[in-house]
Amino acid sequence: MMGNPRETILNLALVLLLAAIPLVATGMGEPFYVTLATRMAILALAAVGLNFLLGLGGLVSFGHAAFFGIGGYVAGIAATHAFNAEPLLFGLPGTNQMIVIWLAAVLLCGLAALAIGVISLRTSGVYFIMITLAFAQMIYYFAISWPAYGGEDGLSIYVRNGFPGVNTLNGLHFFYLCFGLLLAALAVFSVLRNSRFGAALEASRQNQQRLAAVGIAPFRVKLVAFAISGMITGLAGALFADLNRFVSPSMLSWHMSGELIVLIILGGTGRLFGPVAGAMVYVLFEFYLGGVTERWQFFLGLILLGVVLFARGGVVGLIAGKARHG
Amino acid sequence: MAEPILDIRNLNKSFGALKATDNVSLDLRPGEIHALIGPNGAGKSTLIHQIAGSLRPGSGTIRFLGRDIGALGVPERTRLGLGRTFQISSLAPDYSALRNVMLAVQARQGTSFRFVKAVMRDRSLRDPALEALERVGLAERAHVSAAELSHGERRQLEIAIALALGSKAFLLDEPMAGMGPEGSKALTTFLDGLRAEAPILLVEHDMDAVFALADRISVLVYGRVIATGTVEEIRHNPDVRQAYLGEEG
Structure with missing residues (x-):
C-alpha cells in the first residue's frame, strides 16, 4: 500500500537485484545462475498466487501444488502432442506456443480451483488445510497412475515451447519472459488488494462475522479469491515445466505445496514482495546449503523457526517494518 | 397504528432442555425505540442472534418490512436494511x-x-x-x-x-456496555435523535439510558416476554419488579 517508503525501496531493490543476476551471470559466462534466477522468478510467481489467498484472505491452502502441477502438465501434454503431431482433444492439435499454453493452464486451473474451492471453503482452519491437501493428493496419485503421460516417470518436453519474438531456448530471454510475468502478477496483486474486492477479502481474513454483518457473503469472496490464486500459481507451473523441460508428479506433491507456504512465510505473509524475497532466499539456501550438505532442509527448518519466532513479518517485515492498511 | 417494521411472532428456540426463547412475540414500529431488558441469561443475545440471522429459530416467524426473513442468512438480512x-x-x-x-x-x-x-x-x-x-x-x-x-x-x-x-432498523446489542458515564450520556443523546431515521431495538443494561430513551420496553425473563409497555407501565408492573427491577432496588 502507499506510504511506506522503506518498503517501496526494498521492493525496487529486489526487482533490480533479480533482474541483474542473469545479466551479470551471462557476462561472467555462468549460465547456471541464469537458470537459478529463472527458478526464483517462477517460484515467486507461484507464491504470489498463494500469497493472494493466504496473505490477504488468511486461507492456508496446503494444496496449491495441484495448480502448479496442472499448469505444468498442460505445458507438458500440449508440447508432447505438438511434437508427435498427434491430436490432443476433440481433434484439436497440441501446441508449442506458450501463449496458448498459458491461457489453457490459467483457464484449467481457474476451473479446478472453483471446483476444489466450492467444497473446501465450506470448512475452515485445520479442516481447510487438510481438505485442500487431500484434493492435491488426489490429483497427484491420478498423475502417477496415468501411463499415457509418463505416470511416475513424468513427461519430457523435448524442445522448450516458443513465444513470438523471443528465443525461448536462450536462457536469458526465457528469464525475462518469466520475470515480466512475475512483474505483471505483482501488479495484478497490488491492484486487486487495493480494490473493493481486496477490501472484502482482507476483511474476511480479519473478521468474517463483521463482513457478513455488513452484508457481504464471505463464501463468494473467498471462492473468487481461490480461483484467482489458483490461476496465478498454475501459470507459474506452466513456466516451471518449460524451465526444466520436464514435468512429473513431484510438481503436484505436498512437498511443493509446503515449499510455497515456506516461501511466503520466509518473505513476509501478505506483503506484495514477500513471495519475491522468499523465493530468492529459498533458492539461494537450496543452492548454497544444498552444495554444502544434503541435509540443507534441516538448516532451512532452523531458519524458518527463527523467522516464525522472532521475525513474523519475514524478510520484508524485518526490513520494511509492519504492514499498514490505510 | 403504523405497520411494524420488524414483527416477531411466537419465536421459540431450545438448546436441549433449555428454552432460551419461549414463545416470544414483539414488534418494532416506525420512529420508536423499543428496549429489550432482562437479567443476565434471560435469552436476550439468543433472541438478537435469531433476528440478525446468525441463529435459526426453532419455530415462529420474523417479518421485516413485511417480508418473512426467517430463511435468510446474515448478509441478506443486512442488505434488506x-x-x-x-x-x-x-x-x-x-x-x-x-x-x-x-x-x-x-x-x-x-x-x-x-x-x-x-x-x-x-x-x-x-x-x-x-x-x-x-x-x-x-x-x-x-x-x-x-x-x-x-x-x-x-x-x-x-x-x-x-x-x-x-439501515432501516437498528439492532443495538448493549451499545453502552463498558462506556464511561460521559460516553453513555453522549450516546443517549445521539440515539434519541437516531430513532427518527430508523427505529431501534435496543438491548441495554444501563437502566438510566433505557428509561430515558425507550418508547416501549419488553422484559425478557427465562426466555419469555413477561411484559411489554411504556416506561411507566413497566416501572409499575409487579411481575417485572419482582423478577427484575426489584433485585436492583
Whole structure:
C-alpha cells in the first residue's frame, strides 16, 4: 500500500537485484545462475498466487501444488502432442506456443480451483488445510497412475515451447519472459488488494462475522479469491515445466505445496514482495546449503523457526517494518 | 397504528432442555425505540442472534418490512436494511476506522466484486464513510486502526458502520456496555435523535439510558416476554419488579 517508503525501496531493490543476476551471470559466462534466477522468478510467481489467498484472505491452502502441477502438465501434454503431431482433444492439435499454453493452464486451473474451492471453503482452519491437501493428493496419485503421460516417470518436453519474438531456448530471454510475468502478477496483486474486492477479502481474513454483518457473503469472496490464486500459481507451473523441460508428479506433491507456504512465510505473509524475497532466499539456501550438505532442509527448518519466532513479518517485515492498511 | 417494521411472532428456540426463547412475540414500529431488558441469561443475545440471522429459530416467524426473513442468512438480512451492532465489538482490527466504515459503504452499494479502482482514492466510498464517522464523533480518529481504538470508540465505530449501511432498523446489542458515564450520556443523546431515521431495538443494561430513551420496553425473563409497555407501565408492573427491577432496588 502507499506510504511506506522503506518498503517501496526494498521492493525496487529486489526487482533490480533479480533482474541483474542473469545479466551479470551471462557476462561472467555462468549460465547456471541464469537458470537459478529463472527458478526464483517462477517460484515467486507461484507464491504470489498463494500469497493472494493466504496473505490477504488468511486461507492456508496446503494444496496449491495441484495448480502448479496442472499448469505444468498442460505445458507438458500440449508440447508432447505438438511434437508427435498427434491430436490432443476433440481433434484439436497440441501446441508449442506458450501463449496458448498459458491461457489453457490459467483457464484449467481457474476451473479446478472453483471446483476444489466450492467444497473446501465450506470448512475452515485445520479442516481447510487438510481438505485442500487431500484434493492435491488426489490429483497427484491420478498423475502417477496415468501411463499415457509418463505416470511416475513424468513427461519430457523435448524442445522448450516458443513465444513470438523471443528465443525461448536462450536462457536469458526465457528469464525475462518469466520475470515480466512475475512483474505483471505483482501488479495484478497490488491492484486487486487495493480494490473493493481486496477490501472484502482482507476483511474476511480479519473478521468474517463483521463482513457478513455488513452484508457481504464471505463464501463468494473467498471462492473468487481461490480461483484467482489458483490461476496465478498454475501459470507459474506452466513456466516451471518449460524451465526444466520436464514435468512429473513431484510438481503436484505436498512437498511443493509446503515449499510455497515456506516461501511466503520466509518473505513476509501478505506483503506484495514477500513471495519475491522468499523465493530468492529459498533458492539461494537450496543452492548454497544444498552444495554444502544434503541435509540443507534441516538448516532451512532452523531458519524458518527463527523467522516464525522472532521475525513474523519475514524478510520484508524485518526490513520494511509492519504492514499498514490505510 | 403504523405497520411494524420488524414483527416477531411466537419465536421459540431450545438448546436441549433449555428454552432460551419461549414463545416470544414483539414488534418494532416506525420512529420508536423499543428496549429489550432482562437479567443476565434471560435469552436476550439468543433472541438478537435469531433476528440478525446468525441463529435459526426453532419455530415462529420474523417479518421485516413485511417480508418473512426467517430463511435468510446474515448478509441478506443486512442488505434488506437490518443493521446490527455487536455486544462485543466486532470489527476488522487491522483496518482504520475509516476503512471499516468504507467496507460498509461498499457493501451497501453492492460493489464488492470490483477489482480495479483503488478504494482509498474513491470518494464515493470515503465521503459517506467520513460522514458516518463524523456523526458519531469519531472523525478525528478516522485513520487509527480499529485495534488501537479505545473500547468506547469501538462502540461508536460499530454504530457508524450501522449508519453507513443505511439501515432501516437498528439492532443495538448493549451499545453502552463498558462506556464511561460521559460516553453513555453522549450516546443517549445521539440515539434519541437516531430513532427518527430508523427505529431501534435496543438491548441495554444501563437502566438510566433505557428509561430515558425507550418508547416501549419488553422484559425478557427465562426466555419469555413477561411484559411489554411504556416506561411507566413497566416501572409499575409487579411481575417485572419482582423478577427484575426489584433485585436492583
